[in-house]
Amino acid sequence: MKKISSLGICLLLCACAAKEKSQLITEPEANLEGQGLVGKLPNEMQETESMNTNPSSFENHNYNLKTLSNGLQVYTVEKPDIPMVTILIAVKNGAFVETPDIDGLAHLYEHMFFKANEQVPSQAEFIKILDEMGVELGPNMNAYTSTESVRYFYTLQSRYLDRGIEFLADAVKAPKFLQDELENERKVVIGEFDRYEASPTQVFYQKDVMEKMFSTYFTRKNTIGSREVILAATPEQMHSIQHRFYIPNNAALFIVGAYDEATLWPSIERNFGTWEAGQDPFVQNPIPEHPAINETQTFTKNAEVQNANVVQAYQGPKQGIDNKESISFDLLSIMLGLEDSAFQKELVHSGLASNAGFFSWSQRYTSPLFFNLEASSDKAQVAYAKMKELIERLANGQDINEKDFETAKISTEVRSAYDRESGQHYALGLADVWSSTGALDYYTNYVSLMKSITLDEFKNSLRKYLKDQAYVGGALVPEGQAPIDFLLAQKNLAPNQIEEGK
Incomplete structure (x- = not known):
């Protein structure tokens, strides 16, 4: 099983509450590894x-x-x-x-x-x-x-x-x-x-x-x-x-x-x-759509942490509306977690990062997309520069092959057979998608729609949401560590495209 990163579960810990005997405690929502919420998150935060x-x-x-x-x-x-x-x-x-x-x-x-x-x-x-x-x-x-x-x-x-x-x-x-x-x-x-x-x-x-x-x-x-x-x-x-x-x-x-x-x-x-x-x-009281991120924002925050966490986050598709695109990022979550993916080889296996991954939280009102890594203080700057490069390569259709694409599809389909065995899990999943979309069409058509996505369509989805798009770049680093130099890693962007420290 893939190791899970600090990102997705941190979000989920604040997103869901679970009832115990006489009180409620905050708990993550679901075991989402490999489906829409994949990222590499710490074990203590797993669902x-x-x-x-x-x-x-x-x-x-x-x-x-x-x-x-x-x-x-x-x-x-x-x-x-x-x-x-x-x-x-x-x-x-x-x-x-x-x-x-x-x-x-x-x-x-x-x-x-x-x-x-x-x-x-x-x-x-x-x-x-x-x-x-x-x-x-x-x-x-x-x-x-x-x-x-x-x-x-x-x-x-x-x-x-x-x-x-x-x-x-x-x-x-x-x-x-x-x-x-x-x-x-x-x-x-x-x-x-x-x-x-x-x-x-x-x-x-x-x-x-x-x-x-x-x-x-x-x-x-x-x-x-x-x-x-x-x-x-x-x-x-x-x-x-x-x-x-x-x-x-x-x-x-x-x-x-x-x-x-x-x-x-x-x-x-x-x-x-x-x-x-x-x-x-x-x-x-209709629900408003979230405005797009107009310009890239970056920041570094010092705190009492052991390692640096660095994230590059984008606004993504809308579940129930942009369905093929939502599914494409579900598949990307699995693909970037594969041990032989460029993401793992060049960030984790190389020793730059202790873990790295991608996290897609599928939602009707704009899905957040996160690329994130955890690295020691002395490697965080170089690790982020490498992650930035890898994201750009993905946006340009690189590091994507038919084998990994089909592996992600098969992995999703195989896991679904197991998931159907638990009535409780079944009910929770049905209810989750109903709440967001008001129907079950997204789920009931998921596999057939997933199978219909071509590699070119998959690459187009990545290009649409990642290539030349504004994002939020953030770093959480130990006390006393110098800020991550996002400008250095973003040297190909014009200075007026970046608002450092906002």
């Missing part, structure tokens, strides 16, 4: 969810869709071999809807979800019911907030399906947002801030780099949110988010596993059919 949201997992079109009268879309996938079933509710919420005044409240709301509601008077009672259904918090029950998705799920024995559906419906329809529970979860989220801010690498990637890439609407990429907003959050704000986003016509229910069709639909209708629809939250 604990151990799932792959690889779209090719859903190529067989083996799901059923029914839309209730209130607008709730219900997707079912039958997997009868094991008497277990995953129940998941996804809501189109997350950082992408957030303006500065509510920055981070989607994340805080997720922390408040599995608390008291009109039917369950307290979190203690909530836990008791879960225990009665045999649901273990953590591995079999969790919640994730990311940039474009909020998902809540648990996996339980099929004989408890009806009770599980009722339990989830109660939580989503009528939360109480008790003041004491809000205060408890506020402390948990502030604890996440403390841990986040104590990690220079996380702050570098999630805030320093991303804020420069998406400066106009940074809050719409900043899942962890604002400490000040979290400290001031009220139950009234939680209810406001509930009525705005937690409505059936802005949500989807996923049932994946072994179930009895004859009893499933009456249970869904009985429990979710009474959920009252609301106004489409995106009609009056």
